[in-house]
Amino acid sequence: MFGRTPDIFAFDANKAAAMKIYDWPTGPYPARVRIALAEKNLQSSVEFVPVNLWKGEHKRLAFLARNYSGTLPVLELDNGICLAECTAITVYLDALAGEPTLTGRTPLEKGVIQMMTKRAEIEMLDAISVYFHHATPGLGPDVEVYQNQEWGLRQRDKALRGMHYFDGVLRKQPFIAGDAFSMADIAVIGGFIFAKAVELPIPQECEALLTWFARMQERPSVRAQLAIVPPKH
Numbered sequence: 001m002f003g004r005t006p007d008i009f010a011f012d013a014n015k016a017a018a019m020k021i022y023d024w025p026t027g028p029y030p031a032r033v034r035i036a037l038a039e040k041n042l043q044s045s046v047e048f049v050p051v052n053l054w055k056g057e058h059k060r061l062a063f064l065a066r067n068y069s070g071t072l073p074v075l076e077l078d079n080g081i082c083l084a085e086c087t088a089i090t091v092y093l094d095a096l097a098g099e100p101t102l103t104g105r106t107p108l109e110k111g112v113i114q115m116m117t118k119r120a121e122i123e124m125l126d127a128i129s130v131y132f133h134h135a136t137p138g139l140g141p142d143v144e145v146y147q148n149q150e151w152g153l154r155q156r157d158k159a160l161r162g163m164h165y166f167d168g169v170l171r172k173q174p175f176i177a178g179d180a181f182s183m184a185d186i187a188v189i190g191g192f193i194f195a196k197a198v199e200l201p202i203p204q205e206c207e208a209l210l211t212w213f214a215r216m217q218e219r220p221s222v223r224a225q226l227a228i229v230p231p232k233h
């Protein structure tokens with residue numbers, strides 16, 4: 001049905017060195033892919049190409065040709081194929097190098113990790129992003145061409161509810177999707193990064209969530225990402 005596996009699935013260390021990631025080093029979503037790359041020991045296989053969000057470079061035709069949605073990050077393969085969307089990029093990277101360690105090995109693990117990653121986006125990360133773009137100056141007036149403060153504030157409140165939800169999850173299990181670290185944990189870490197960037201505090205009563213985040217920072221991949229100094233824009 002699918003015929004020959006396309007080249008993009010044939011991992012070749014030399015070819016992989018030609019992979020490019022278009023991103024902003026300290027962006028919350030790009031952080032998800034950077035952490036995944038570190039977890040898979042693939043950082044040396046990619047070239048990072050900065051895209052200045054504050055100048056609206058991600059909304060210019062040249063970039064939109066790489067990602068219709070005009071968001072970062074984008075993974076560009078040496079054959080020109082561009083993968084956008086953090087979850088999709090992580091699934092690709094996890095399958096590219098060795099055994100899957102981030103997206104699940106069994107059908108159930110894969111399903112639960114996908115569900116909890118999407119829930120982390122819907123209930124926390126994306127909600128904070130909407131708050132940032134609609135209820136704060138965001139990327140500035142030249143980029144934020146439409147804002148709806150009420151919608152932004154509603155999404156901020158949704159994110160706070162989401163933090164309580166994940167706190168409840170982590171009172172019953174050590175990681176977001178169960179007994180092992182996964183792509184779902186990385187998505188919630190992205191939520192923490194965005195929450196810090198917009199100065200939205202994690203409620204102090206979310207003790208399990210805060211304890212989990214402290215534990216996540218023991219991972220070299222996470223510690224390294226949080227140590228990146230934001231470049232001037």
Ligand SMILES: N[C@@H](CCC(=O)N[C@@H](CS(=O)(=O)O)C(=O)NCC(=O)O)C(=O)O
Pocket residue numbers: 024026027028029030053058070071072073084085086087129139143
């Ligand atoms: N669904 C996308 C969302 C990506 C996203 O929103 N990225 C931010 C980058 S960052 O804010 O995390 O640095 C962006 O491009 N924002 C620009 C914009 O929304 O105009 C994904 O999962 O990759």
